[in-house]
Amino acid sequence: MFHKEGHKIIVFTTAIIVTAILLIDKFVTLSWLQMLLQITFLVFFILILQFFRNPKRNTSFSDKHLVSPVDGKVVVIEEVEETEYFKDKRLQVSVFMSPLNVHVTRYPLGGNVVYSKYHPGKYLVAWHPKSSTENERTTVVVENITFGKVLFRQIAGALAKRIVNYSKENDSVKQGADQGFIKFGSRVDLFLPLDTKLKVVLNQKVKGGESIIAEM
Numbered sequence: 001m002f003h004k005e006g007h008k009i010i011v012f013t014t015a016i017i018v019t020a021i022l023l024i025d026k027f028v029t030l031s032w033l034q035m036l037l038q039i040t041f042l043v044f045f046i047l048i049l050q051f052f053r054n055p056k057r058n059t060s061f062s063d064k065h066l067v068s069p070v071d072g073k074v075v076v077i078e079e080v081e082e083t084e085y086f087k088d089k090r091l092q093v094s095v096f097m098s099p100l101n102v103h104v105t106r107y108p109l110g111g112n113v114v115y116s117k118y119h120p121g122k123y124l125v126a127w128h129p130k131s132s133t134e135n136e137r138t139t140v141v142v143e144n145i146t147f148g149k150v151l152f153r154q155i156a157g158a159l160a161k162r163i164v165n166y167s168k169e170n171d172s173v174k175q176g177a178d179q180g181f182i183k184f185g186s187r188v189d190l191f192l193p194l195d196t197k198l199k200v201v202l203n204q205k206v207k208g209g210e211s212i213i214a215e216m
Contacts, residue, residue, distance in 0.1 A: 003104055005164055005181040006052025017045045047099075054104050057209035059176030061110070063146040066196075066214045067176060068206040069108045070188045072097040077202055082191045083133070085115055085141055085151055090191040093198065093213055095206060103182050105154055106209040108190065110175040111144035116167040121156070138165040138180070142173060146216050151191040154182050176209040 002010060020041050028034040059067060076094035081087075097103060121136040136156040143149045154163050164181040167173070182188075196214045200206060206213070 001054050001056070002049070002052045003054035003178075003181055005183070006048075010048065010052060013045060013048050017041050051099065051103065053102060054178075055102060057106070057176060057207070059106075059209045061175050063110065063144060064215050065212050066108045066147060066150065066190070066192070066216075067106070068095060068200075068208050068211040068213050069106050069152055069179065069190070070095050070097055070103070070206075070208040071101040072187070072206060074200050074202055074204045074206060075187070076189070077198065077200070079194065080191075082151065084117075084139055086149075086191065089194060090151070091194055091196055091198070093190045093192065093200065094187055095190075096187045097182070102208060103186065104178060104208060105180040105182060105188060107142065107173045107175055107177050107179045108152060108213065109142055109144045109147060109150055110173060111142045113140060113167045113169055113171040113173060114143045114149065115139065115141035115151075116165065116169050118163070118165060136163060138163055138167075140165065140167045140179070147196070148193060150193075153189040153191075154180060155187045155189065156182065157186045 021038050024034055024037045028037060072095040074093060075096045076092055078092055079089055080092045082090040118138045122134050138154045139151060141149050141151045154165060156163055162183045166180050192214055196216060198214050199212045
């Protein structure tokens, strides 16, 4: 199953790949070179399909648990000053996605969207300390009866050139549901209350919509 954000790209890529393979078969006479080029195009096609895959996830719905919004690796756990919305100290947890990870962003908790804003910006590598405040990004705050308000931020990386954010203020959202998509490498930051009990550690691999990041 592929995410809707990839449908046009997959159709376009399929047409390009088929055309390229037919041209290679017709104009490249050396059999070893012909095979090498065709395999290269097929590998590229498989990578595109893998990037836009949208696997079903079994979210165990709970207002006491906050699940990972994306697939990837936990790269930051620290107390920081959140300057855009809360303007106070929060516990930041960041998950980095490589180009091989599923890039669907899912709601880490259910509740009501009270803030949603897009910020144009740079394309620093996603693990750069300033990427959270200087890169292209979207900020979404969901209010939940147990956690209160939780902020999460989609951040573009060096390869990511488009962030898709479905969140609109006053939306009622379901934990684990699609929130958006980030194309070609990125990260997501979560900003949690300081008294949140974390269930992850640095460098832990997590799965969007399933892995529990924290509990209250």
